[in-house]
Amino acid sequence: MKKLNGLFYFVLVFAMLVVSACGGGDKPSASAGGEAPGAKDSKEAIKIGAVFSLTGPNSPLGVPEKQAVELLVKSINEKGGVGNRPIEVIIEDDKSDNTEAVKAMKKLVNKEKVVAVLGSSGSGPSLAMAEIASQEKISLISMAAADQITNPTRAGIFKTPHTDIHGTKRIFKYLQEKGITKVAILNDSNSYGSGWTTQLKKYAPEYGITLVAEEKYGTKDPSMSSQLTKIKATDAQALIVAGTNPGPATIVKEAKQLNFNIPIISSHGSANSKFIELAGDSAEGVLLVAGKLLVPDQIDQGDAQAIVIKTFADTYKAAYGDYPDGFAGYGYDGLNILVEALQATNSDQTKLAEALGKVKHVGVTGEFSFTAEDHNGLSEDSMIMVEVKNGDFVVVN
Amino acid sequence: MTEFMQYFANGLVNGGIYAIVAIGFITIYSVSKVINMAQGEFLMLGGMITVALIGMELPYGVAALVAILAVTLLGIFLQKYIIANVKKANAISLIILTIGFSTLLQGAASLTWGKDAFSLPPITNSAPLSIAGVNIAMQSVWILGTVLIILVFLWFLMSKTMLGKKITACSINPMAAKLMGISPVKMSMIAFGISGATGAIAGIVIAPLSVTSYDVGVLLGIKGFSAAILGGLGNPIGAAVAAFLIGILESFGAGYISSGMKDAFAFLILIAVLIMKPSGLFGERSVGKGGL
Numbered sequence: 094m095k096k097l098n099g100l101f102y103f104v105l106v107f108a109m110l111v112v113s114a115c116g117g118g119d120k121p122s123a124s125a126g127g128e129a130p131g132a133k134d135s136k137e138a139i140k141i142g143a144v145f146s147l148t149g150p151n152s153p154l155g156v157p158e159k160q161a162v163e164l165l166v167k168s169i170n171e172k173g174g175v176g177n178r179p180i181e182v183i184i185e186d187d188k189s190d191n192t193e194a195v196k197a198m199k200k201l202v203n204k205e206k207v208v209a210v211l212g213s214s215g216s217g218p219s220l221a222m223a224e225i226a227s228q229e230k231i232s233l234i235s236m237a238a239a240d241q242i243t244n245p246t247r248a249g250i251f252k253t254p255h256t257d258i259h260g261t262k263r264i265f266k267y268l269q270e271k272g273i274t275k276v277a278i279l280n281d282s283n284s285y286g287s288g289w290t291t292q293l294k295k296y297a298p299e300y301g302i303t304l305v306a307e308e309k310y311g312t313k314d315p316s317m318s319s320q321l322t323k324i325k326a327t328d329a330q331a332l333i334v335a336g337t338n339p340g341p342a343t344i345v346k347e348a349k350q351l352n353f354n355i356p357i358i359s360s361h362g363s364a365n366s367k368f369i370e371l372a373g374d375s376a377e378g379v380l381l382v383a384g385k386l387l388v389p390d391q392i393d394q395g396d397a398q399a400i401v402i403k404t405f406a407d408t409y410k411a412a413y414g415d416y417p418d419g420f421a422g423y424g425y426d427g428l429n430i431l432v433e434a435l436q437a438t439n440s441d442q443t444k445l446a447e448a449l450g451k452v453k454h455v456g457v458t459g460e461f462s463f464t465a466e467d468h469n470g471l472s473e474d475s476m477i478m479v480e481v482k483n484g485d486f487v488v489v490n
Numbered sequence: 491m492t493e494f495m496q497y498f499a500n501g502l503v504n505g506g507i508y509a510i511v512a513i514g515f516i517t518i519y520s521v522s523k524v525i526n527m528a529q530g531e532f533l534m535l536g537g538m539i540t541v542a543l544i545g546m547e548l549p550y551g552v553a554a555l556v557a558i559l560a561v562t563l564l565g566i567f568l569q570k571y572i573i574a575n576v577k578k579a580n581a582i583s584l585i586i587l588t589i590g591f592s593t594l595l596q597g598a599a600s601l602t603w604g605k606d607a608f609s610l611p612p613i614t615n616s617a618p619l620s621i622a623g624v625n626i627a628m629q630s631v632w633i634l635g636t637v638l639i640i641l642v643f644l645w646f647l648m649s650k651t652m653l654g655k656k657i658t659a660c661s662i663n664p665m666a667a668k669l670m671g672i673s674p675v676k677m678s679m680i681a682f683g684i685s686g687a688t689g690a691i692a693g694i695v696i697a698p699l700s701v702t703s704y705d706v707g708v709l710l711g712i713k714g715f716s717a718a719i720l721g722g723l724g725n726p727i728g729a730a731v732a733a734f735l736i737g738i739l740e741s742f743g744a745g746y747i748s749s750g751m752k753d754a755f756a757f758l759i760l761i762a763v764l765i766m767k768p769s770g771l772f773g774e775r776s777v778g779k780g781g782l
Contacts, residue, residue: 152605282750309750313709315507315700318500319744319752326493339607343700350618350627351496371609371701 138181139174139440141431142201144212144222145236145424149189154214157417158236158424159184161405162211164412165428175435182428183207187218194218198225208435208442211427212236214420216284223250232445234431236423238285243468249446251468253426253458254419255476257285257335260361260382261292262473264333265300267358267380267489277306277329279320279344281336285362289335305329312340318347325353335360342371349375356380361476365418369484376481380489383479386422386457391488397455398475405457419458426456492623497745498738503630503699505737506637510692511714512721512729513640514685520661520724521674521681524573524584528592530711531599532689535561537702538599540694541608550611558690565686569679592707599704610697629698636695637730640688644726647684657681661724716760722773732771735759 143162146155162182170179183205185197194213201207202225209232213219216239223242226233232249235242242252268276278293280286290307297304305327308320321344324332332348332355334341341363348357357379359368364383369376385392389406392399405425409417417425434448450468454461459475479486511529518526536557543553568591573584612629619626648654657677659667664674693702696710713736721732736756743755763771 150605279749308744309748311709311753313705314752315696315706315710316500316504318503319497319741320749322493322496322500323745323749339701339703342607342609346700347627351625352618352620367606371607373609373611 136178138179139435140205140207141180141182141428142198142205142207142210142212143182143184144187144194144197144201144210144218145184146189146214146218147184147186151189151213151215151218154236154420155186155189157421158212158214160413161409161417161421161425162428164408165425168408169432175432176439178440180432180435182211187213187215189215189218191217191221195221195225198222202229202231207231208440209233209431209445211424211431216242219252223247226250230446231442232431232434232449234427234449236420236427238288240288246466246468249449251430251449251463251470253423253430253456253461253469255361255384255458255471256469257289257292257360258296259471259473259476260335261289261296262300263382263476263478264358265296265302266473267382267478268302268331269300273330274301275303275305275328275330276333277308277324277327277331278304278333278335279306279308279310279317279324280334281312281340282309283312283336286336289360293333293335310336310340310344312336314340314343316347317344318351321348321351321353325351329355331355332357333360334358335362337362338365338367339371342368342376345372345379346375358382358478361419364479364486369481369486376484379481381479381481381486382476383486384419384422384458384475385477386417386419388477388479388486388488389416397460398457401455402457417457422457426454426458426461429456430454430461493745495622495624497741499624499626499630501738501741502734503626503633503737504740505734506630506633507692507696507710508713508717508737509637509730509733510640510688511710512717512733513644513726514689514692515715515718516721516724516726516729517644517685517688518678518681519718521657522569522573522678523581524588525581525715526568526682526685527585527588527711527715528568528595529685529689529714530707530709531592531595532561532565532686532707533693533696533710534599534702534704534707535564535595536690536693537610537697537706538603538608538693538704539690540697541610541702542603544610550613554694557694558687561690561693562683562687565682565684565689566679568686569682573682574675574678592711596704596707603704605704607701607703609701610694612698613695627699629695633695633699636691640691641726641730644684648726653680713756716756720760720763720770722770725772728770728772 145159146152166180166182174180187194187197201210211234213222214236216237219235219237219242223233227247235252236254238254240256280290306324306329310317310320334344341359345357359379359381361383364381364387385398386402389402392402406416430452433452433454434445437448438444450463452463459471461470463470478489480489514529518524539557539560540553543556613632614628656672659672660674660677667674717733717736718729721728739759740752740756744752
């Protein structure tokens with residue numbers, strides 16, 4: 094009996110530790126840029142809700158999203174707001190947790206009476222929030238990756254980031270140009286990597302590409318050299334890696350040690366400066382698919398996005414000291430799209446979903462063009478291929 | 491054949507990593523009958539402190555040495571102020587204490603250095619070793635060398651020195667050892683210190699192979715623990731052999747069957763062995779009474 098008790102406490106304490114570790118730090122929700130002195134006397138502010146993952150594992154996504162949104166709120170209000178009314182964005186933290194996201198969503202809708210909601214950063218919380226949004230008939234713009242958020246489409250529910258489908262098509266297009274037909278893939282076994290695996294398999298025949306090896310690795314694995322050994326023995330002409338850092342960085346390091354001599358192409362999940370920092374010299378020559386925001390200085394002047402990207406990148410850098418990453422861009426585009434729809438409807442919440450469905454917006458992520466079948470509105474052409482040269486990303490033409 | 495040898499070499503390196511962790515578990519367990527669940531965090535701290543110190547422009551060697559020293563002291567601290575203070579508690583409570591300590595260390599590390607991953611430059615920055623088409627990173631050679639040195643050192647300490655004999659005496663019969671004037675508490679402290687030092691060394695030599703971050707110790711801790719159990723808790727050589735076995739099986743499993751199932755192979759073998767021989771591959775029948 095005594096032994097049983099001991100075991101029971103062991104399990105109990107362990108469970109508590111896991112729960113507390115997942116919970117992350119508590120932070121009161123912050124409201125951003127709502128003051129807008131002077132404007133308040135004339136007209137009441139338009140309340141917009143936002144749920145971002147400011148703590149927990151998704152915090153590297155949520156924090157830049159929040160920063161971009163705060164920056165944009167300030168600039169919109171300085172220019173007189175929307176239809177002469179200032180906007181106020183009420184930001185909640187979902188702690189990277191589905192239940193917390195639902196709670197935050199309900200609070201924003203029922204208590205704060207917001208006109209629409211932005212968020213969240215992760216796919217799980219976004220999908221949970223989309224359910225509520227549908228029930229409450231409130232518009233939602235998500236910054237998360239999963240295709241299921243907008244597929245099938247639901248009234249008023251949109252998302253701004255590129256999907257794995259865009260990435261897949263862009264990489265295959267590049268391979269087609271280079272005449273490469275035999276490809277190996279090595280993807281993270283988490284939901285991000287498996288999403289990529291599904292799309293790569295689905296679209297390969299369309300581009301005349303054969304997948305000669307399909308390997309996986311665990312997010313926390315210290316070594317992927319066995320998978321690379323297996324791939325090296327095949328007749329693959331290129332290797333596609335889909336995962337978020339540090340996995341891809343470890344893979345390119347080990348590939349170099351194994352004298353790997355075929356090109357490696359990594360997904361947009363790893364396309365940030367951290368990749369180069371972690372992989373060091375081994376990153377040289379690695380190709381990545383990414384949004385144009387990754388290289389704000391190298392966008393062709395003829396590109397419709399060039400000015401938008403440059404403006405955003407410069408303001409963001411002036412405010413926070415660093416160029417924005419893709420996530421900041423998703424938040425920035427999300428609020429811009431919403432503001433456009435608010436302007437079109439004169440902030441009438443009942444017409445918002447319909448107006449959002451017609452938005453055409455040149456954003457920093459890409460050129461959005463929403464239709465009845467497409468609530469993501471992006472095409473693979475808004476992504477670019479970059480190569481790591483001398484420790485920097487350089488656009489490949 | 492080249493692939494076969496390459497899988498073997500990869501497995502050997504991974505096995506070496508697990509072996510250093512497993513030896514850390516054994517060193518503490520054999521003296522104090524405590525499974526130190528913070529063993530993985532010793533590794534993490536070894537790597538992270540070295541990265542942090544190099545960031546402060548300290549030379550590599552000095553940074554590594556300071557990190558090893560710091561983690562050794564932390565091990566002694568854990569024994570002296572936490573484990574020894576609750577001497578009357580049963581083994582399970584002590585294990586839970588070490589789990590708590592490991593969570594504390596992880597939390598402190600993520601607060602200090604953030605949740606990002608960091609890379610540590612390789613100890614020697616030369617081209618990989620290539621023997622008959624099999625490529626081995628120089629860092630892997632360092633890892634295997636370190637395992638060997640630690641094993642030889644522990645063997646020498648335990649069987650050729652007076653201190654080793656005292657530690658062994660405490661592990662066989664603490665009461666009798668006490669009557670002979672040996673302090674089991676002191677021996678246990680030394681064991682925690684050794685375990686901290688080997689953990690930190692492991693963390694430093696493996697970090698350059700991939701990356702290091704605040705949570706890198708979790709998976710390595712589990713793998714090392716599995717190896718320690720498979721080897722039959724209490725026998726460093728057995729644990730090392732079991733660790734290499736797990737590493738090599740994983741590598742072949744990933745190479746010839748499915749890389750998605752990589753972790754499953756090692757744990758399937760572990761479960762199978764434990765069903766057939768609950769004391770582990772090289773364990774004695776009496777082992778396990780103390781804790782689990």
